[in-house]
Amino acid sequence: xxxxxxxxxxxxxxxxxxxxGIRAVGxxxxxxxxxxxxxxxxxHFTGKDALxxxxxxxxxxxxxxxxxxxxxxLGGRPLDVFDALAERFARADFRGxxxxxxxxxxxxxxxxxxxxxxxxxxxxxxxxxxxLADRGHPADxxxxxxxxxxxxxxxAIVTALREGTPAPAAEARTIAAALLAAEPPGPGLxxxxxxxxxxx
Amino acid sequence: xxxxxxxxxxxxxxxxxxxxGIRAVGxxxxxxxxxxxxxxxxxHFTGKDALxxxxxxxxxxxxxxxxxxxxxxLGGRPLDVFDALAERFARADFRGxxxxxxxxxxxxxxxxxxxxxxxxxxxxxxxxxxxLADRGHPADxxxxxxxxxxxxxxxAIVTALREGTPAPAAEARTIAAALLAAEPPGPGLxxxxxxxxxxx
DNA sequence: GGATTTCGGTACCGATCGGTACCGTCTTGT
DNA sequence: ACAAGACGGTACCGATCGGTACCGAAATCC
Numbered sequence: 423x424x425x426x427x428x429x430x431x432x433x434x435x436x437x438x439x440x441x442x443g444i445r446a447v448g449x450x451x452x453x454x455x456x457x458x459x460x461x462x463x464x465x466h467f468t469g470k471d472a473l474x475x476x477x478x479x480x481x482x483x484x485x486x487x488x489x490x491x492x493x494x495x496l497g498g499r500p501l502d503v504f505d506a507l508a509e510r511f512a513r514a515d516f517r518g519x520x521x522x523x524x525x526x527x528x529x530x531x532x533x534x535x536x537x538x539x540x541x542x543x544x545x546x547x548x549x550x551x552x553x554l555a556d557r558g559h560p561a562d563x564x565x566x567x568x569x570x571x572x573x574x575x576x577x578a579i580v581t582a583l584r585e586g587t588p589a590p591a592a593e594a595r596t597i598a599a600a601l602l603a604a605e606p607p608g609p610g611l612x613x614x615x616x617x618x619x620x621x622x
Numbered sequence: 623x624x625x626x627x628x629x630x631x632x633x634x635x636x637x638x639x640x641x642x643g644i645r646a647v648g649x650x651x652x653x654x655x656x657x658x659x660x661x662x663x664x665x666h667f668t669g670k671d672a673l674x675x676x677x678x679x680x681x682x683x684x685x686x687x688x689x690x691x692x693x694x695x696l697g698g699r700p701l702d703v704f705d706a707l708a709e710r711f712a713r714a715d716f717r718g719x720x721x722x723x724x725x726x727x728x729x730x731x732x733x734x735x736x737x738x739x740x741x742x743x744x745x746x747x748x749x750x751x752x753x754l755a756d757r758g759h760p761a762d763x764x765x766x767x768x769x770x771x772x773x774x775x776x777x778a779i780v781t782a783l784r785e786g787t788p789a790p791a792a793e794a795r796t797i798a799a800a801l802l803a804a805e806p807p808g809p810g811l812x813x814x815x816x817x818x819x820x821x822x
Numbered sequence: 823g824g825a826t827t828t829c830g831g832t833a834c835c836g837a838t839c840g841g842t843a844c845c846g847t848c849t850t851g852t
Numbered sequence: 853a854c855a856a857g858a859c860g861g862t863a864c865c866g867a868t869c870g871g872t873a874c875c876g877a878a879a880t881c882c
Contacts, residue, residue, distance in 0.1 A: 427859070442729050445645045449840060459860035461843085470840065518726060525784055526718060526726045529642045540784055570793055577777025584725055584743055593770055600800055627829065649870060659830035661873085670870065 428466045430456045436477045440520050444474055444527050444535070471534065474524075478538040481520055486545060493553065500553040500571065500602065504595035507578060511588035518583040522576065547572045558607030567605065574598050628666045630656045636677045640720050644674055644727050644735070671734065674724075678738040681720055686745060693753065700753040700771065700802065704795035707778060711788035718783035722776065747772045758807030767805065774798050 434456035438447040449470055453460055467473045492506035493499075510516060517523070521539035528536045551568035555561060578594035634656035638647040649670055653660055667673045692706035693699075710716060717723070721739035728736045751768035755761060778794035 443645070443727055445643070445727075446729065448838070450838075453860095457860080460841090460862080461845095462859055464841070465858080517729065522780055522784070523726045526723045527643055527645075529646065529717065531786070543784055570797060573777040573781045573790060573793060574774075574797070575777075576780040577773040577775075580722055580776040580780055581773045584722070584740055586731070590773060593773060597770060597774070597797060597801060600804060601797060604800060648868070650868075653830095657830080660832080660871090661875095662829055664871070665828080 427456075427458045427462045431458055431463060431466060431473065432477055432480060434458075435473055436481060439474070439477060440517055440523075441515065444524065474535045475538055478521070478524060478535060478542070482538065482542040482545070485520075485542070486549065489546070490549065498553070498556070500550060500557060500567075501595055501598055503550060503553075503571070503575065504578065504591050504598065507575060507582075507594075508588045508591035511578075511582040511591055516582065519576070519579045522579065543572065543576075546575075559605075563605065567601065570601060571598050574601075627656075627658045627662045631658055631663060631666065631673065632677055632680060634658075635673055636681060639674070639677060640717055640723075641715065644724065674735045675738055678721070678724060678735060678742070682738065682742040682745070685720075685742070686749065689746070690749065698753070698756070700750060700757060700767075701795055701798055703750060703753075703771070703775060704778065704791050704798065707775060707782075707794075708788045708791035711778075711782040711791050716782065719776070719779045722779065743772065743776075746775075759805075763805065767801065770801060771798050774801075 431452065435447070435452050438451060438455065449460075449463065452458075452473075453463060463473075467476065489503065489506055492509065493502045496502035496505050521542045524535055524539040528539075530536060531540075547565075547568050550571050551561075551564045554564035554567050554571075559567060574594040574597055578590040581590035581593075582588060631652065635647070635652050638651060638655065649660075649663065652658075652673075653663060663673075667676065689703065689706055692709065693702045696702040696705050721742045724735055724739040728739075730736060731740075747765075747768050750771050751761075751764045754764035754767050754771075759767060774794040774797055778790040781790035781793075782788060
């Protein structure tokens with residue numbers, strides 16, 4: 423028997439929701455393209471809403487894990503997040519940020535899907551703040567800077583979506599670099615092994 | 623007779639589409655809330671898609687006219703666009719940028735609605751570039767700077783939407799100010815009546 | 823004042839929406 | 853080997869989707 427109907431539902435739904443929008447994709451489509459029977463779907467999820475939340479929750483974890491892995495591989499500098507973004511923007515199936523899209527599509531801020539999406543963004547802010555703290559920025563300054571860097575990330579994502587090019591990632595990186603250059607890290611807490619000043 | 627069914631349809635549809643999303647609002651709702659008869663609707667528009675395009679086209683003009691008016695009233699400086707944005711963010715019915723939302727909801731980039739939304743953003747870039755050129759920036763630099771300023775505007779819009787506060791407008795303004803401070807206008811072309819350096 | 827146009831209301835269309843119930847089948851754990 | 857559970861397929865449900873056809877009333881134009 424084909425294994426794990428639940429996993430196939432999540433995979434198919436994630437791809438379709440991201441590519442065409444949550445509301446634009448009906449349960450019918452997901453069943454047809456995943457090969458899962460109708461009854462099996464409602465055995466695993468109470469309804470479409472629960473599927474949406476499950477997809478977003480899984481993507482939240484996967485996306486942040488991916489970001490952390492890429493940033494680490496690129497050098498662990500805060501500005502490396504923009505180079506990670508550039509990789510995403512260059513993919514043919516890039517369709518913006520699934521969580522921004524969810525908040526746009528799901529207008530009700532009290533909706534479970536909206537909440538998951540909002541929480542995702544907050545966790546990204548916390549991650550960037552941690553990156554900044556690692557480079558010696560005091561906690562309060564790291565939080566404020568992270569806020570602005572995520573604003574730049576979101577701006578780059580939206581711009582990349584509407585222009586269809588990965589260029590906005592580099593633009594946002596340049597702007598963020600100016601931001602960090604104007605605010606040097608605190609007194610001697612930064613990583614002594616940091617590369618000179620070529621990047622980041 | 624109640625006047626101008628077409629105008630009422632546009633007003634009602636614009637409000638509902640912006641508040642709840644294009645796909646989330648059916649023709650039925652628009653007819654009920656506008657008080658327009660079903661037949662009258664299809665007399666004025668070939669279908670829902672045409673209504674969407676008409677709404678977006680009208681909003682494009684109205685939004686850019688509003689932006690130009692507010693910026694002029696605030697002083698005509700490029701950075702004034704962020705103060706104009708802040709006013710929008712503070713409104714209770716703020717739900718992000720209708721054109722970003724349209725591009726997110728309408729995945730197909732060849733769709734008429736998507737094209738109108740993309741064209742709107744390009745015209746905003748052109749407008750900001752004109753503001754920069756007025757302050758003495760050479761045309762090519764003005765275009766590049768405008769691109770980045772609109773990236774900041776979009777980032778502020780998305781951030782304001784997900785946080786529900788107008789604060790991101792001021793954040794983006796500060797970042798943009800650093801951007802402009804690092805790149806002084808060209809050789810003596812700026813407006814001699816410009817205010818010192820307090821803002822903009 | 824009569825004709826034309828625009829209007830609102832309603833009935834109806836096929837298609838699709840999310841969701842439920844029931845069926846026979848196949849895999850797996852013991 | 854056998855029972856238990858997960859599976860795919862189908863029929864069906866009421867509601868709503870976008871869209872068409874037709875009607876009588878009301879306002880405008882000549």
